[in-house]
Amino acid sequence: xxxxxxxxxxxxxxxxxxxKGLYPxxxxxxxxxxxxxxxxxxxxxxxDKESSFEDLATADFVIVSVPVDVAMTILPKVLDxxxxxxxxxxxxxxxxxxxxxxxxxxxxxxxxxxxPIAGTEFSGPSAAIKGLFQGKTNIICEVExxxxxxxxxxxxxxxxxxxxxxxxxxxxxxxxxAYVSHLSHISxxxxxxxVINKEKxxxxxxxxxxxxxxxxxxxxxxxxxxxxxxFKQNKKQIVKTLEEYIANLSxxxxxxxxxxxxxxxxxxxxxxxxxxxxxGMNAKK
Numbered sequence: 001x002x003x004x005x006x007x008x009x010x011x012x013x014x015x016x017x018x019x020k021g022l023y024p025x026x027x028x029x030x031x032x033x034x035x036x037x038x039x040x041x042x043x044x045x046x047x048d049k050e051s052s053f054e055d056l057a058t059a060d061f062v063i064v065s066v067p068v069d070v071a072m073t074i075l076p077k078v079l080d081x082x083x084x085x086x087x088x089x090x091x092x093x094x095x096x097x098x099x100x101x102x103x104x105x106x107x108x109x110x111x112x113x114x115x116p117i118a119g120t121e122f123s124g125p126s127a128a129i130k131g132l133f134q135g136k137t138n139i140i141c142e143v144e145x146x147x148x149x150x151x152x153x154x155x156x157x158x159x160x161x162x163x164x165x166x167x168x169x170x171x172x173x174x175x176x177x178a179y180v181s182h183l184s185h186i187s188x189x190x191x192x193x194x195v196i197n198k199e200k201x202x203x204x205x206x207x208x209x210x211x212x213x214x215x216x217x218x219x220x221x222x223x224x225x226x227x228x229x230x231f232k233q234n235k236k237q238i239v240k241t242l243e244e245y246i247a248n249l250s251x252x253x254x255x256x257x258x259x260x261x262x263x264x265x266x267x268x269x270x271x272x273x274x275x276x277x278x279x280g281m282n283a284k285k
Contacts (some may be wrong), residue, residue, distance in 0.1 A: 001026040004051055005063045006074065008032045008041040010119055011091045012065025013128025017046060018161050019061075021130060029055060041125040056081040061157065064090040069229035072101045079107040087150040089114045093177060094233040095141045095170040109147040112154045115139040115173065116163060117181075121221040134162035139177075141170045178237035183245060185219045185227055186238070192220035 001023050005012040008030045016028045029051035032038050041047045056062055062078055064071055071090050075098065078088055089112045092098055102108050118136040120127065138158050143151055158165060168176075195217070199205050231238055255263045 001061070002029065002059050003027070003061045003063070004029040004031065004056055004059045005047065005065060006031045006078065007064065007066035007070075008037050008047060008125050008128075009065060009123050010127040010129075011116065011132075012063050013041065013046045013125050014118075014130070014132040015063055015065070015091075015116075015161070017128050017130050018133065019157070022160055029059075037125050041128075044125055044128070046125050046128050053077060053081045056086065057083045059083070059086045061154075062086060062088040064088065064092075067226050067229045068092040068094050068097065068233050072097055075102055075111070076105055079105050079110060082107065082110055084110075085150075086110055087112060087146075087154045089154055091116055093181065093230045095139075095173045097233045099142055099170045108145055110150060112143065112146045112151065113141040113170070114154075114158070115141075115177070116158075121218050123223040123226065131162070136163050137166050138163040139166050139168050139173055141168055141173055143167055174234050175237050178234055178241045182230060182234060182238050183241045185222060186231075186242065187245070188217050188219035188222075192217045 001019075003016060003019055003026055005016050005028065016030075019026055020028055027049070028047045029049055030038055030041050030047035031051055031053070032041070038047075038050050042049070056078060059082060062082060064075055064078060066074065071092050075088070075090065079102070082088060088110055090098060091114060093115060095113055095115060099113055102111055105111075116133055116136060116138045118132050120129075120132075140155075146154070155165060195205060195213075252264070252267065255261075255267070
């Protein structure tokens, strides 16, 4: 098995680590614009050797794990380079722009649009970990546009990696992910900014920060190089979610200003049901 990963970071690196565990005989090739990442990935055993686009013709799998704006540019070139039996998939957090960019490509049938819902706040080859995708959901969009034989090939691999498959159209994906992922990152970044700005005057604020702050601001450690293109590509949906979020924050502020603590209590109690929702989700995994 020849596997090529383009973009050797957390997601791409974790995928190939698990593939190597499943298929020890597989040869893992890596492509990255950062030569240090390539050498680091080889030293860590994430990939076996460096490759180039010219080598993709004999690939069984090509994983494109780069920022979404870069993916839109290189995916057509990847499809130009692959053989008839190669399956190419991306792992991007937005799907409309990518699916639209490849809609009329003559080898669209060799591509499957995927989004594994997994990750950490870390990046680069050293962030790759085994078992990252176990029990996680992998969203597949426009599966009908991938030739059936290659669909089976990709879906079998995803299942072997421990992922649950969910099918969704690109518009629904981008709408839903804006709420549960993109908004979460924006909230974390802005909370971090608020505290950093205040910390200029009050060093004690960090001395008092506990686990609640740490868990809430964790995502603010995520890579701006990855997240800025995501926000750009999903701007329309993210703006809608921000409007709703800001309205809820403003309403909470008004309740506090007006000393309406009964309403505050009721607001928080109504949101407590999210615990049941999340427990139910975890029970399904």
